[in-house]
């Protein structure tokens with residue numbers, strides 16, 4: 589039996605394309621002592637993985653070719669050499685873009701057998717946890733304040749705006765199409781949403797935030813950050829979550845005007861974070877989000893491609909804004 593894999597064939601020097609990857613049929617991995625063989629059910633497609641290929645994500649190490657493309661997966665145990673895991677168990681795993689992987693079981697996390705375990709790649713996985721900790725631990729919103737989030741119709745963004753609303757804030761989204769903006773307002777209850785691709789984006793953002801911005805959750809960096817920065821209120825907080833506008837290039841633009849001058853004059857805080865910083869609080873945050881989901885206060889959008897070979901297309905298309913909500917690739921049922 590073979591193991592279908594998608595490898596990094598070459599590193600992009602400009603925009604990422606599907607042919608930076610190649611598919612191969614590798615041999616089936618053999619689990620060693622303390623390891624389990626995992627079958628991939630679904631893969632998380634993450635914008636941040638593009639930063640890994642760029643070499644700008646220091647936590648991911650230097651990018652390399654000839655290796656399986658990385659990515660979190662929801663997987664099922666096929667066989668195990670650790671009595672704590674048995675055949676059929678569902679786990680989250682770091683398998684990347686391949687059908688099977690053998691892992692040390694310390695790298696696995698057991699998952700409950702829910703109807704669609706792929707939720708553990710989205711709202712109940714790293715995506716939802718990023719939204720939760722970035723908003724509440726870094727953004728520190730107060731009821732009545734205005735929160736703005738960029739890449740608002742994306743995996744992290746659509747959850748941030750809803751969580752801010754649950755917390756009693758006014759939530760304004762920034763996204764790349766009118767259709768996405770309409771859905772944020774009509775389906776998720778955002779108070780307003782503006783399209784950053786419009787010529788009058790600055791003016792539209794000003795009108796959408798008549799009382800200024802207290803918390804800006806930045807998924808994009810670049811011009812969108814530059815525009816939001818000038819609308820910040822005194823003592824506002826900027827949550828630096830990611831820089832997706834600068835990933836798909838070898839020449840990221842310099843940071844926005846106004847730093848540090850605006851930070852000084854408006855006493856702004858601008859703070860980055862990585863979701864792993866809050867590892868010891870994951871369980872508690874998941875329980876809160878599960879409750880919001882059950883009560884219908886939080887809605888998780890999922891966006892799906894089918895088949896392992898579609899992963900490169902799913903990734904390239906996500907960087908161009910093709911996704912709405914959390915993008916996954918289903919590999920097996």
Ligand SMILES: NC(=O)c1ccc[n+]([C@@H]2O[C@H](COP(=O)([O-])OP(=O)(O)OC[C@H]3O[C@@H](n4cnc5c(N)ncnc54)[C@H](OP(=O)(O)O)[C@@H]3O)[C@@H](O)[C@H]2O)c1
Pocket residue numbers: 633634635636637714715718739740741742743744745762763764765768784807808810812828829830831832833834861862863864906907908909910911912913914915
């Ligand atoms: N700090 C952490 O621990 C952590 C963890 C997970 C993710 N992140 C970060 O969170 C951000 C969102 O990640 P995600 O996985 O949820 O991706 P996502 O938002 O689902 O997808 C990326 C979105 O970015 C938008 N985009 C692409 N190019 C853009 C540009 N030039 N300007 C503005 N928007 C652009 C596109 O939407 P439009 O149609 O709106 O353009 C696209 O849908 C990323 O920056 C990622 O690195 C951080």
